[in-house]
Amino acid sequence: MSNANENMIVRHQHGKVGNQVVFRVKDGQSIMGNIPKKRTKPLTPAQQQIQFRFKDAASWAKSIMGDPIQKAAYQSKAKNGKSAYDVAMKDYLKAPVVNSIDKSAYTGHVGDQIVVRATDDFLVKNVRMLIHDPGGVLIEQGMCVAQASGNNWNYSASVAVATLTGVVITAVAVDNPGNTGQLAVTLT
Numbered sequence: 001m002s003n004a005n006e007n008m009i010v011r012h013q014h015g016k017v018g019n020q021v022v023f024r025v026k027d028g029q030s031i032m033g034n035i036p037k038k039r040t041k042p043l044t045p046a047q048q049q050i051q052f053r054f055k056d057a058a059s060w061a062k063s064i065m066g067d068p069i070q071k072a073a074y075q076s077k078a079k080n081g082k083s084a085y086d087v088a089m090k091d092y093l094k095a096p097v098v099n100s101i102d103k104s105a106y107t108g109h110v111g112d113q114i115v116v117r118a119t120d121d122f123l124v125k126n127v128r129m130l131i132h133d134p135g136g137v138l139i140e141q142g143m144c145v146a147q148a149s150g151n152n153w154n155y156s157a158s159v160a161v162a163t164l165t166g167v168v169i170t171a172v173a174v175d176n177p178g179n180t181g182q183l184a185v186t187l188t
Contacts, residue, residue, distance in 0.1 A: 001130070001132070002056065002084070005009050005165075012155070013174065019035060019037065021033065021034065022034070022035050022036070023120050026081075026083075047177055049100075051080065053093065056092070057089045058089065059174070059175055060088065060089075060092045061085050061088035061089045061092060062085075064084070064085075065084065065085055070088075070176075071084050072084075072184075073123075074087045074091070074122070075087045077122060087122065090121060090122075091121060091122040091123075091176060091177055092177040092179070094121050094179070095120075095122070095175065095179035095180060096118055096119065096120035096173040096174065096175045096179060096180070096181040097118065097119050097120070097173070097181045097183045098116060098117070098118045098127075098171045098172070098173050098182055099117040099118065100116070100117045101114060101115075101116050101117075101153075101169055101171050101181075101183055101185050102115040102116075102117075102181070103169055103185060103187065105167070106157060106164075106169070107158050107164070108157075108160060108161035108162065108163075108164050108167075109120075109157065109160055110157055110158060110159065110160050111156055111157060112156070112157040112182075113154055113155070113156055113157075113171060114129065114154070114155040114157070114175075114181035115147075115152055115153070115154055115155075116129070116144055116152070116153040116154075116155065116171040116173075117151055117152055117153075118151065118153060118171065118173035118181070119151050119164045120131035120173070120175045120177050120181075122175065122176060123175060123176050124146075124151070124153075124174070124175060125175055125176055126143060126171050126173075126174050127144040127146075127153040127155075127157040127173045127174070127176050128141065128143055128144070128171070128172045128174070129141060129142055129143070129145070129169070129171055129172075129173055130169075130170040130171075130172070131142055131157070131159075131161075131166070131167060131168070131169050131170075132167070132170070133161075133166070133167060134166030134167065134168075134169075139159055139161060140157065140159040141160055142155065142158060143155075144151070144171070153171075157173075162178040164187045165187060165188060166186065167186070167187045167188065168184055168185070168186050169182070169184065169186075169187065170182060170184040171183055171184075
């Protein structure tokens with residue numbers, strides 16, 4: 001698509017011109033592009049699921065635009081001609097990632113620290129820690145505390161564990177729309 005905002009004749013135009021091009025106005029700029037082609041084949045179930053998810057993302061982004069505080073937060077992350085709405089859509093469609101779990105200071109004692117690194121394209125809202133024994137029984141769970149860096153989260157163990165072999169540590173990150181990402185490590 002080309003930007004036609006500088007042209008006096010087409011500035012702020014929108015709509016179809018013949019069967020050649022279509023003009024759109026986005027963020028006060030006229031953009032010219034090809035006319036979208038109509039679909040002739042029915043959607044596959046996978047394509048339908050993608051469409052439903054996209055519609056859900058659009059609804060969620062519209063709700064964010066109705067909240068001035070959240071809209072401003074998303075607008076602060078908008079770059080390169082993107083809007084707060086675009087950033088909110090992307091946030092809804094992309095889950096956070098738990099990049100690593102640093103268990104080096106965890107020896108099975110109360111107060112031992114586990115550090116989780118979790119990232120998201122917008123914001124990691126919280127990180128939850130779950131610790132299971134080798135048989136899958138929950139030993140403990142709780143919320144991690146964000147470090148000043150923003151991507152690292154600390155968890156302080158609250159239950160003593162005698163034998164660490166086979167213990168599974170799982171970190172679950174949640175972003176603003178409620179998407180989750182997780183990582184599990186097994187102690188050896």
